[in-house]
Amino acid sequence: MTTDRRFCQTKPGLVHYVVAGPPDGVPVVLLHQTPRSCDEFAEVLALLAPEHRVVAIDTIGYGCSDRVSMQPSIADYADGVRDVLDHADIPAATLVGHHTGAFIALEVAASYPARVSALVLSGPVFMDDEARAALAPWFVQWHPSADGAHLHDKWSRLGRWIGDPSLRQRLLADVFRAGETSEQGHLAILDYPMADRLPLIRARVLLLYGRQDPFAHIAQSYRFAERLPATTAVELDGGVFLPTEHPAAYARAVREFVRASPATP
Numbered sequence: 001m002t003t004d005r006r007f008c009q010t011k012p013g014l015v016h017y018v019v020a021g022p023p024d025g026v027p028v029v030l031l032h033q034t035p036r037s038c039d040e041f042a043e044v045l046a047l048l049a050p051e052h053r054v055v056a057i058d059t060i061g062y063g064c065s066d067r068v069s070m071q072p073s074i075a076d077y078a079d080g081v082r083d084v085l086d087h088a089d090i091p092a093a094t095l096v097g098h099h100t101g102a103f104i105a106l107e108v109a110a111s112y113p114a115r116v117s118a119l120v121l122s123g124p125v126f127m128d129d130e131a132r133a134a135l136a137p138w139f140v141q142w143h144p145s146a147d148g149a150h151l152h153d154k155w156s157r158l159g160r161w162i163g164d165p166s167l168r169q170r171l172l173a174d175v176f177r178a179g180e181t182s183e184q185g186h187l188a189i190l191d192y193p194m195a196d197r198l199p200l201i202r203a204r205v206l207l208l209y210g211r212q213d214p215f216a217h218i219a220q221s222y223r224f225a226e227r228l229p230a231t232t233a234v235e236l237d238g239g240v241f242l243p244t245e246h247p248a249a250y251a252r253a254v255r256e257f258v259r260a261s262p263a264t265p
């Protein structure tokens with residue numbers, strides 16, 4: 001599989017993205033959670049690329065994209081996705097967003113409906129006042145300590161959700177690359193007016209939930225189904241890092257949904 005690395009100039013800075021798969025394949029765009037990078041979808045991309053034109057984006061502030069000192073909004077992140085679609089010459093695509101990426105995918109569909117053929121919202125949280133209050137204590141920006149204790153602290157905290165040391169190392173590489181602005185994506189979702197934006201969605205929607213995800217549960221799916229058209233909910237084994245933990249099942253669910261979706265919105 002050949003993967004191209006590209007950079008797109010956006011208003012906040014350069015956005016890095018990778019492209020794989022046949023140029024005439026049905027486009028699929030992958031949007032990672034905070035504070036990860038397109039590495040979150042490395043295995044999923046490889047599984048989708050034989051059939052699809054796959055684009056995996058490093059959200060501004062993460063991965064190999066530029067860091068920004070200002071606090072972006074979800075609308076800012078969505079504008080970056082639109083800019084990448086323009087740069088990659090993709091008129092419309094299925095957007096696949098995990099956790100924070102799901103919020104960004106939603107906003108792209110709300111702001112630029114002609115650019116979204118279908119939506120896969122992976123681990124979406126229905127963001128209301130109750131969810132904001134529950135999530136806000138988790139979204140605290142870390143800073144380096146003089147004795148380096150923050151390094152071990154992050155390693156230990158990730159151990160609550162992932163035991164594999166090799167995978168944990170991958171995750172921590174993204175955390176420390178993002179640095180002292182690594183919580184920007186999380187802070188953006190706290191301010192996202194989801195209830196106002198959901199009625200604007202016109203694309204078909206697949207909701208993906210990990211059975212062991214402590215933050216997002218399939219029991220919440222009815223709240224999206226009440227507000228979104230043609231919504232299907234699927235539960236997979238896995239937790240917070242679902243695309244990386246179980247890429248084969250994840251890619252299969254995406255592939256089957258894309259095959260059943262119209263080519264244009």
